[in-house]
Amino acid sequence: xxxxxxxxxxxxxxxxxxxxxxxxxxxxxxxxxxxxxxxxxxxxxxxxxxxxxxxxxxxxxxxxxxxxxxxxxxxxxxxxxxxxxxxxxxxxxxxxxxxxxxxxxxxxxxxxxxxxxxxxxxxxxxxxxxxxxxxxxxxxxxxxxxxxxxxxxxxxxxxxxxxxxxxxxxxxxxxxxxxxxxxxxxxxxxxxxxxxxxxxxxxxxxxxxxxxxxxxxxxxxxxxxxxxxxxxxxxxxxxxxxxxxxxxxxxxxxxxxxxxxxxxxxxxxxxxxxxxxxxxxxxxxxxxxxxxxxxxxxxxxxxxxxxxxxxxxxxxxxxxxxxxxxxxxxxxxxxxxxxxxxxxxxxxxxxxxxxxxxxxxxxxxxxxxxxxxxxxxxxxxxxxxxxxxxxxxxxxxxxxxxxxxxxxxxxxxxxxxxxxxxxxxxxx
Numbered sequence: 179x180x181x182x183x184x185x186x187x188x189x190x191x192x193x194x195x196x197x198x199x200x201x202x203x204x205x206x207x208x209x210x211x212x213x214x215x216x217x218x219x220x221x222x223x224x225x226x227x228x229x230x231x232x233x234x235x236x237x238x239x240x241x242x243x244x245x246x247x248x249x250x251x252x253x254x255x256x257x258x259x260x261x262x263x264x265x266x267x268x269x270x271x272x273x274x275x276x277x278x279x280x281x282x283x284x285x286x287x288x289x290x291x292x293x294x295x296x297x298x299x300x301x302x303x304x305x306x307x308x309x310x311x312x313x314x315x316x317x318x319x320x321x322x323x324x325x326x327x328x329x330x331x332x333x334x335x336x337x338x339x340x341x342x343x344x345x346x347x348x349x350x351x352x353x354x355x356x357x358x359x360x361x362x363x364x365x366x367x368x369x370x371x372x373x374x375x376x377x378x379x380x381x382x383x384x385x386x387x388x389x390x391x392x393x394x395x396x397x398x399x400x401x402x403x404x405x406x407x408x409x410x411x412x413x414x415x416x417x418x419x420x421x422x423x424x425x426x427x428x429x430x431x432x433x434x435x436x437x438x439x440x441x442x443x444x445x446x447x448x449x450x451x452x453x454x455x456x457x458x459x460x461x462x463x464x465x466x467x468x469x470x471x472x473x474x475x476x477x478x479x480x481x482x483x484x485x486x487x488x489x490x491x492x493x494x495x496x497x498x499x500x501x502x503x504x505x506x507x508x509x510x511x512x513x514x515x516x517x518x519x520x521x522x523x524x525x526x527x528x529x530x531x532x533x534x535x536x537x538x539x540x541x542x543x544x545x546x547x548x549x550x551x552x553x554x555x556x557x558x559x560x561x562x563x564x565x566x567x568x569x570x571x572x573x574x575x576x577x578x579x580x581x582x583x584x585x586x587x588x589x590x591x592x593x594x595x596x597x598x599x600x601x602x603x604x605x606x
Contacts, residue, residue: 181206185387186336186394187405190244200238200247204230207249207293211334217315219308220329222254223261223295232291244393246289251296251329251338251384253322255372256282258292265372266298266307266322269482279370281339281381281398288397293335296325299545301475302341302374305487306545312354313573317538320350321545323382327354330384331574337390340382341368343375343467344555345534345548347382351563352533352576353546359383359391360551362584363558366398375470378463378555388562388594395586403587407595413439414449414526416580420460420549425536427569432532435566435577438600439530446530449523451515451553459515459553462508466556469505472497512556519557519582528592533576537569550578560586562593566602577602 181203184192192198208226215221229249236247257263257275264270278286286292297307299322309324311317312332319328323340327347330338331354340347342360351358359382366381373379383394392405415436421429440446452459472479472494478486479494486494523529532550539546554561560583563576579596581589596602 182210182333184336186245186248186385186390187387189248189336193238193241193247200233200236204233204249207334210332214312214332214334218310218312218328218332218334220251220296220325220332220334221294222264222297222307222325225294229291229293236289241289243288243397245285245397247291248289249291249293249335250285251294251326251335252282252292253326253338253340254295254298255302255341256339257370258282258295261292261295263295266300266302266305267478267485269478269485275370277370280367282370284398285339296323296329296338298322298325300487300490301478302343302346302372303471303493304489304545306542310542311538311573313538314571317540317573318353318542318545320353320534320538322346323384324350324545326384327351327356327358330354330356330386336386337394338384340384341371342380342382342551342555343378344463345551347384348551348561348563348578349534349546349548351384352578353538353574355565355574357385357388357391357565358563359385359590360555360561362560362586365560365584365586373474375467376474377466377470378558380555388564388590388597391562391590392587395590405594406591407598408588408591409595409599410444410527410592412445412447412526414447414523414529416449416451416529416531418531418550418553419452423535424532425569428532428534428536428575431566431575432530432577435600435602436530439596442599447526449526449529451518451523451529457511457514459511459556460549462511463552463556465500465504465508466512468493468497469500469508470497472500515553515557516583528589529580531578531580533563533578537571537573537575554578554580557583559583560589562589564593564597564602
C-alpha cells in the first residue's frame with residue numbers, strides 16, 4: 179500500500195511507529211495530487227509550497243494529537259483566514275475572510291493542516307463546479323461537497339470536511355466510493371460557514387474508514403471514545419416511496435445487505451417512515467429549504483441577482499412564494515416523523531436505505547438527485563454512507579445507514595461493525 183492510500187488512522191499509526199515521516203507522507207500525497215488533480219479538479223485553491231512549509235515546521239516525533247501534521251481538504255463554504263473563500267460564486271471571487279470557520283479552527287488547533295479549498299457547487303446548492311468523478315471523469319462526483327468527496331476518493335487527502343442540507347455529503351460519498359458521514363443537526367458549530375438552511379445545515383466528513391469518523395469526532399468534541407464496532411440488534415429497512423426509481427443494481431445491493439445482516443443474526447424489519455396519511459417528507463424538506471434559503475441568501479438575490487445561476491435564482495424565488503403557514507406545516511410534518519421514529523420504530527437501532535438513485539450519472543451539468551436523503555436531512559439525525567460495490571458502469575454504489583438524532587457515536591459504531599462483518603466494498 180502506498181502512503182497516500184492510507185486512512186487517517188493508518189497514517190497516524192505509521193507516523194507514531196516511525197514507519198515514515200511527515201515529510202514522506204506529505205510528498206506521497208503531493209505526488210498523487212500532481213498525477214490526478216488535473217483530471218479530477220477537486221481543488222479550487224491549492225498551494226503546495228505553502229503547505230510544505232507548514233509541514234516542515236512540525237516534528238514527526240512531537241505530534242500532539244492523532245491528526246497533527248496531517249493534511250485535509252476544506253469545502254469552499256468554510257471560511258479560512260489564509261485561503262480565499264468564494265462559496266462557489268463569482269460574487270465572492272477573491273474574498274479573504276479574516277478568521278477561520280469554527281470547525282477549521284478546531285482542526286488546525288489539533289495540528290491538522292489545510293491542504294487546500296475543495297470545490298463546492300454555487301452556495302452549496304445545485305449549480306455544479308468543475309470537479310469530476312475520480313472513477314470516471316465524464317461522470318459527476320455529486321454535490322454539493324463535490325471537491326471534498328473527490329479529493330478523498332482520488333487519494334489526494336485522507337479526509338475532508340463538507341456540509342449537507344439535502345444530500346450534499348451522502349450522495350457524493352456514494353458516487354465517489356468513500357465513507358461519508360452527515361452529523362446530527364447542531365452536533366458541531368457552523369459559525370464561519372455559509373448558511374443555506376438555518377434549521378438543517380450539518381457538518382460532514384469524507385474518509386476512507388469508518389474508524390476515522392470516530393477519530394475526528396473525538397478531536398472536535400474533546401472526548402476519547404473508542405472506535406469499537408457495535409452489533410445492531412434490529413435494523414429497519416426503508417425502501418421509501420421512490421424505490422422504483424432506484425436502478426436495479428442499487429435495489430439488489432440494498433436487499434443483499436439486508437439479507438446478510440439477517441444471516442448475521444440481526445432482526446430486519448420493513449419500515450415506512452412516510453406511512454402516515456398526509457405526510458410527504460421530501461416535499462416538506464423542499465418547502466423548508468426553499469423558505470429558509472430565500473431568507474439566508476436574500477442579500478445576494480437583492481444586490482447581485484445577475485451573478486446567480488438560474489437554479490439558485492429559481493430556488494430563492496420559489497422560497498419567497500412560500501407562506502409562513504406552509505413553512506409551519508412543513509415543520510409539523512418533520513415533528514410528526516420524529517415522533518413516529520421515537521414511538522412506532524423506537525426499537526430499531528438504525529435504518530438501512532439508499533444513498534442515491536444509483537451510480538453517478540454521466541455528464542457534469544447536474545450533480546444527481548438528492549431525494550433519497552431529503553427526508554432524513556429534514557428529520558435531522560446522523561447518516562453514514564458505506565461503499566457497497568460497483569454498478570453496471572463499474573462506478574461505486576453506496577448504502578445509507580441512518581441513526582437517531584444525537585446518537586451519532588452509536589450509528590458510527592454500528593456502521594463499523596456492519597462494514598467489517600459484511601466486508602462491504604473498499605473505498606478504492
